[in-house]
Structures are given as structure tokens and as C-alpha cells.
Amino acid sequence: MMGDLGASIVALVSSWAARRRDMGVIDVLRRVERSTRPADQVTAAALQRRWQELPASAQTSGQSVGRHAVGCEGTHGVFPKCNLTCSPCYHSKDANKVRVDGDHTVAEVTRQMVFLRQERGPHAHAQLIGGEVSLLSPDAHAAALAAMRAHGREPMSMTHGDFDLDYLRALVLGPDGRPRLRRVSFAAHFDSLMRGRRGIPRPRSEAELNPYRAQFADILNSSCRCNTFGWFG
């Protein structure tokens, strides 16, 4: 006699087949079988490639890359612009001289996401990095985040944190005043080697930066509390 689980699977397959008239029952069953595997096939192949690419000395029992994760992901060199002047900056000497407008940024971020999806599988976290994100217009920033999500990436914006609540508000609320992003995440970098931050252009210690770190946290926290951002946080 068919148990509850069997009946549920039959109901699921029937409803799926009814919706997907272009698919036969065997195709539907294949899909169900694939979607209930512990690891997606494409992800499993990407993990295997990553493992094989590692040097033998890194293929240790404690290694998670190639087994549990494909490694960190991020955009690369798309919008190399920054208004700080830190001495150990990762930018090349061409930073601030090349094209960084919104159309270019969204098109290149999309191209990189297509590549990452193909190489690293359908789902991952990824950083929006390669310049200071808050120098992108809020619309371009939001469009870049949406492009990352559309390709299975959960994005996090990397910033120096020297921006105001107005920027955050314009990012998460569209021109019609309605939320356009279901979630935003930031990684903020504050250290005493950074130069040009408003209010503290040349910090002499890490401790001196604490009020600025707190101010950034307050911006994010106040956006969580704000009625217009009631969905956010």
C-alpha cells in the first residue's frame, strides 16, 4: 500500500506534468530525481574540476575547496574607481581613468556572472567588488545586484563604507519609492592604512576608526528600523 510519501510524490509529479505539457512523465521523473539529489550535477562537476585544479600539496583532508565549496567569487575589474587614496590599494594605475558608467558595469557584471555560472555551478555567493560600489549610481548598483541574482549569485557589495543613508535609501527603493531589492548585504572595509575618509583622512590607529565603523553600522541599522525599509534587514 502506498504511504503518505509515495502519494505526495505522485501528486507532485502529476501537478508538475500537468503544468509542463511539453514534458513527458519520464522527463518529469528525471527532473524530480535530479532536484532531490544531495548535490546538483553541475555543481558536483564544478567541485570536481576545482579539486583537480588544486596543487597536490593543497589536496589535504582539511581542504574544503573542491569538496564543499568552489571558493570565493566576485566581480573583477569592472568599475575601477575610488574616491579614497589608500597606499596599499589593489587597483592598477589605470583606476579612475577607464569607463565605469552604469551601462558598462551592468553589461560586464552580467558577462562575468554567465561565466561564473558556467564554471562554478548554478548557485553561489559573490561579491560585487572591483571599485567602490557607492560610486555607482544607485540605479546601476541595484541593476548589478539584480543581474547577479538572475544568475544564481547571492551578492554582497564591498565598500569602504564612506556613504550616507540617502545613498542606501536610493539603492533599495526604486524611483517609485517602492522596495526593488529583497535584500542587500555589505562588507565594509575600514583600516588605518586607508586614506581620504571623510572626517578622518589619515587615521593614526585602528581605534580612531571605531566611531566611523559605528556610524556605518548605524546607517544599516537605521535602515532596518525605518518604516520605508520595513522589509529590509
Ligand code: SF4
Ligand atoms: S578604499 Fe579600497 S579601492 Fe578605494 S583606494 Fe582604498 S583600497 Fe583602493
